[in-house]
Amino acid sequence: MRKVEFDQHGQTIAAPYSARPVPGATVSTPLEWREVDTKLDPKKFTLRTMPARLAKRKKDPVLDVLTVKPDLETALRRLAEYQTS
Numbered sequence: 001m002r003k004v005e006f007d008q009h010g011q012t013i014a015a016p017y018s019a020r021p022v023p024g025a026t027v028s029t030p031l032e033w034r035e036v037d038t039k040l041d042p043k044k045f046t047l048r049t050m051p052a053r054l055a056k057r058k059k060d061p062v063l064d065v066l067t068v069k070p071d072l073e074t075a076l077r078r079l080a081e082y083q084t085s
Contacts, residue, residue, distance in 0.1 A: 016062045019047055029053070030061040 014020060014028035029045040045053070
């Protein structure tokens, strides 16, 4: 059985750098906040354009998420404190 994740609007959630099965083969692309504006066009991020985009970047923005070791005990304690206040 395969589990599919959905967001709050009922849309499927794509992992970073996942190609979507749509015409143009758009790719789920991590962005810097400075890139998010009215000119943002998700159709510009495709299987053809991603190699050049990644080559220009000095660091993969997803890397920190994969290497950070969060303090889950502290996070859970703070969450419990927040919920009881």
